[in-house]
Amino acid sequence: METTNFLPLSAAIKSITIIATFIILGGIALLVHEWMKLHLPYLLLVAALLAVVTLATICMFPRKVVVNQTDINIHLLAWKINIPADEIVKIEHYPHGIDSRRIVGAGGYFGNLGLFTSKECGKHLSLITDPMDVCIITRKDKMPIVVSVADYSVFNAMVEVQEKN
Secondary structure (H helix, E strand, O other): OOEEEEOOOOHHHHHHHHHHHHHHHHHHHHHHHHHHHHOOHHHHHHHHHHHHHHHHHHHOOEEEEEEOOOEEEEEEOOOEEEEEHHHEEEEEEEOOOOOEEEEEEEEOOOOEEEEEEEOOOEEEEEEEOOOOOEEEEEEOOOOOEEEEOOOHHHHHHHHHHHHOO
16 A cells, blocks of 8 residues: 655745745846846856756755655655665654754755754754654664655554564
8 A cells, every 4th residue: 555645835935935936036137137248257157056056956845755565755856765664763753843953955945955953863864845744764874864744644654664674
């Protein structure tokens, strides 16, 4: 049996994403406009760098979590992360979220994405679209992954995968 959970953006993250997107696109347009007038190569380089960083962040956007009997798959916009059942040590649910500090990544733009640290699990990969309902997947010999869960049936399916281990 397969359980799928689409990860909706929380209202706060949706607002941050919309506002930041307009600011970034406006900044890129302004840099290109100034480059066309002044022909300074660094302006075009900064615009390209801003566009690449934005696209990289968008590619890390988590869309859904699919849990089947043998593994957990976290589907990002550009690829998926596969976590086999035998790699899972424990899965913990935090319905009120965790207090994380960003090391590198996006803190609110399309979610809390990247490398973060917290007292609950130390350094971890954060794929959070709703910071108020998260799940920590602790893995053997690998960095923990923190992901949003919007549906308790998905968390229960994750725990079943872990218990089969």
